[in-house]
Amino acid sequence: MAAATSTASGGAHGRVSKVAKSRRCPPARVQVSVRLRPLLGEEDGVEGKEESCVRGLDSHSLEVANWRNHQETLKYQFDAFYGEASSQQEVYAGAVQPILRHLLEGQNASVLAYGPTGAGKTHTMLGSTEQPGVIPRALWDLLQLTRDQGAEGRPWAMAVSMSYLEIYQEKVLDLLSPASGDLVIREDRAGNILVPGLTQKTIASFADFERHFLPASRNRTVGATRLNRRSSRSHAVLLVKVEQQERLAPFRKREGKLYLIDLAGSEDNRRTGNRGLRLKESGAINTSLFVLGKVVDALHQGRPRVPYRDSKLTRMLQDSLGGSAHSVLITNIAPERRFYLDTLTSLNFAARSKEVINRPFTHESLQPPALAPGKASCKDSPPEAKRPRGQPEQEEGKASPECTSDLPNFSLLQQLKSLDQGVLERLLSFDQLLRSQGPQSPPVLKTPGKERLALLRKVEERDREIKRLKEKQKELEARVLDPKKEHFPSSQPQSRPSSKTAVVLPLQQLAQVQTSSPNATLALLKKKGQKRKVESPQSERENKAEAWELQICPNLLALGREKILDLLNHGSVRDLRRLQRIGEKKARLIMGWRELHGPFTQVEDLEKVEGISRKQVESFLRVNIMSHVAVDSSSP
Structure with missing residues (x-):
């Protein structure tokens, strides 16, 4: 399997225009699981076995001894709790495996391992040869799912690729190509986070994944401290992208991303004995984790500003916390009393994180495949110079009788390539209308050439x-x-x-x-x-x-108000700017008010947005309702 070249995520795909669509899903809360590491004994290099300060109550709850009053305990409840005897398979099957199905629906998913140094985060994510962790198990299942769903005869063709990076001392480094240097994190117009220049490898089997991932894992920065012989000195992010292309019309394309993140642990330099470079690394790790806590606090409290840009780590996690991904947080804790404060801090962070709400949606676009140069004519058709005498020339857009079997695809692609976005949307909506009328009405995009041309002529006559x-x-x-x-x-x-x-x-x-x-x-x-x-x-x-003043049809007036209200509740900044009297500043004010107070119940609620007066709302209503009524009355 050949590896893909270094590219930027979210690039253009040919010259064929694509109509982006997004189908919003119900809001999803961040799923939080807690895993308790077993007590370390003499076999782990620790003199004597300490007493545990953490005790599990059931599969969802645990309690921690109160260090101020040993007669009291602090109780926590999460989506799942895995005790000392839990296996790698139990953690993976309960916390991670259920979210993989969202990738096949064109949605994003994210798994984060959080906790203090030495709590077992890397073991949970990577594991060992005998006990594989979350990453190898997730890739194994995901490749199997895509292989089954993308088999011959299925409606979707699947492609899986991977990228691997680390954030070391506020530098984004490509682990698949270490010579790339420090990379930058960007955001495209749709709000998607991407890293231009990040290497992307195509994988078709688990062997392909191991061939790329194992050497890249050795490039990750690790170091020895008093608490851990191989302590992670950076945050590692494995990005797996699943691309789907519909084989038949209307040639939809979906894209889902899976983020598998192994965070470096917070460190107390008095216990780790860090000096020199280790001290500098520890400072960068603790600073980024502190900003991560600020981000979770801002999302938990509903603040208008979330400090994603204060750290490279939080910038990378912008989609995982408060974004569009189905997120799972696995909090690893240690039971020893010497880790009591670290354990308490981690549990408090996990408790705040489970209140964070993400808003997933399906990443889908309409993208007809472009015709390859020089292949517009049928392979078996005779050249123009060798056309028999007396045979009429082929009309433009038609194929010769020898390639009748290729006529639908050839004519369809040639017509779709010349259409603009608006016409393509109307044609596809007309096709869906015919589909809904029953089997007696064949789809526009699959009918023979003559019938399809007749339908297109009817559309033109209707427009006239x-x-x-x-x-x-x-x-x-x-x-x-x-x-x-x-x-x-x-x-x-x-x-x-x-x-x-x-x-x-x-x-x-x-x-x-x-x-x-x-x-x-x-x-x-x-x-x-x-x-x-x-x-x-x-x-x-x-x-x-x-x-x-005009007397508008009440039905049209109500329909116009409903459309404007739906746009205010679900539209992006770009969609809101299409409304008259709404600029960039007002669109962002509307988005911020919606995030804090929920959806608008009526259009007049715009008066509650800071910076928008009642007079401006009246002017906004008058202009936009008129325009929507005009559009609705003129639509067929």
Whole structure:
């Protein structure tokens, strides 16, 4: 299996336009498990066996002796508790294995091992040859899942790749390519964290994984201290990416990432005896873990600012804590009394972490595969120079009779390649509509060439009809505002009084309006502050200076408000900026208010956002509801 070259995550894939989509999932709380290391004895280099200060109560609870009052205990409850006799398989099957299925749905997952130095984090994540840890077991199962789901005949083709890095003294180092030097952490427009230049290796089997991972693990920085002969001096992050490509139309693409993180342990330099370089390493580790605690506190308390950027570690974990990943935190603790304060600190951190809420979503895009250069024509079709005399030329976009079997894919790809994003979205939605009508209506993207072209022509005719109706609507609007004025076709626009408001009528009512008189159309208008019946054009001219507002169909008005409310509750900063009167600053204020107080119950709740006044909300409603009503009334 050839290794992939060094690339940046999230790069472009060819010249074919892709329509990004994301399907939000229910919020997911960070799952927290606690694992208790066995007591160390003489065989571990410790003189005598100390008394344990931790005791498990059941599979979810434990208690710690209160050092201030030995008659009292501090009780904790988590999603799972694994005692001294727990095996590697029990920890993996209970805490990690259930989240692997989310990767096949195009979602992210994350596993973090946290705890003080010497508590068994690396053993939990890596294990040994006899007792494999979380990382080898997760890769074994994940490769088996992708092999089964991506087999021939299945709808999705699977590809798995891996990257491995460490954060050592605030430097991001590529363990698969140690000569790369210090790398930077970036964030793309969608908010995804990526490391440009990070080596990415394609793996198709567990043997491929071992061939890349084992040499890279030896590149990780370790050192000896008084508490641990092989103490991790850096935070290690294994990134496994699962890419899925749909084999048939509409050629969806999904991408899920699995973060397997072995954190370095916090250290008390008085006990570890660190000096020189070890002291500097310990300072960097403790600083990054301190920022990690600040991040968890900010998320737990709902603060508007989360200090992700204060450390390379928290920047890398931005998706795992408070982001879009299904996260699992495995807290490793030591039972000895000399580790009492470290154990208490770790348990308190775990208790705060289980209150952190992540918001996963499916990473999906529509990306038709691009045609390879020079392969647009059928392999078996004769060259143009050798075409028999008298045989007509092939029409553009059609294949020769010899390659009829390749016609659907060839014609489809050639048409999709020339479409823009908007047309592609409408075509796919039309295809889904036909699918929902039953088996008698074949999908657009799988029909033969002639039928597909006929459907495309129907779509074009429908667009032309909509355009004609819109022009007729404008003409009727002008006639309503000034019945005596001579009107011209829409191709010759005339100036209208600025004191009047455009009347937006649903297209379903146009047939009635066309046959009705101007007096019937004027009934759709209502005077501000009072209801008044307009009897004739003469009365309208007498009150020409008075302002009028339009009477919108209540159903369309409610639909417009619902769409705006849904966008306020679920839209990203980029989506919110598409609304009129909403800029970058207001979009971020709305996002921050939503994170603190939950979803908006009504559009008028925008007044509660700091920096947005009631007058601005009224202006925002007037402009955006009008635009949504216009769009809904013009949509087929």
